[in-house]
Amino acid sequence: MTGVGEGLLPLDLPKMPAVLVNPRVPVATKDVFNALGLRHGELLIGATDIVMQAPSWPEAGRAVDDWIAALGRGTNDLEAPAARIEPVISDVLSALRATADVRLVRMSGSGATCFAVFASDAAAEAAGEQLRAAHPG
Numbered sequence: 001m002t003g004v005g006e007g008l009l010p011l012d013l014p015k016m017p018a019v020l021v022n023p024r025v026p027v028a029t030k031d032v033f034n035a036l037g038l039r040h041g042e043l044l045i046g047a048t049d050i051v052m053q054a055p056s057w058p059e060a061g062r063a064v065d066d067w068i069a070a071l072g073r074g075t076n077d078l079e080a081p082a083a084r085i086e087p088v089i090s091d092v093l094s095a096l097r098a099t100a101d102v103r104l105v106r107m108s109g110s111g112a113t114c115f116a117v118f119a120s121d122a123a124a125e126a127a128g129e130q131l132r133a134a135h136p137g
Contacts (some may be wrong), residue, residue, distance in 0.1 A: 012060035014067060017124035020115045021096065021131060023088045027111040035081035068103050068117065082111035089114065095134070099127035
């Protein structure tokens with residue numbers, strides 16, 4: 001995604017073992033954007049920043065580490081306002097960060113689903129089991 005979400009680019013991603021966690025709380029996108037505190041049409045960054053600092057993605061076939069590094073340079077500006085609305089989002093992110101062999105943790109979109117990318121399938125499966133045991137239901 002580029003700009004303010006209006007531009008989508010196809011990416012040839014490698015396999016990245018991941019765990020997704022949804023805390024089963026609704027977070028309305030409208031409320032998250034309101035909590036972000038922008039006026040209608042206002043951007044967090046200037047238009048020049050959008051054009052000049054467009055993300056540079058690894059070429060097709062590059063290693064997972066290259067993709068993790070590229071994804072790690074980005075942020076989700078909606079994460080903090082979503083967590084203010086539903087603090088459990090911060091708990092989910094912390095729980096994911098505390099798992100073994102985690103490479104990247106983020107909230108997806110405007111919430112509340114969060115994800116973690118792991119070093120291996122086995123690490124992702126172990127993290128999923130650990131999280132299910134600690135938070136049944």
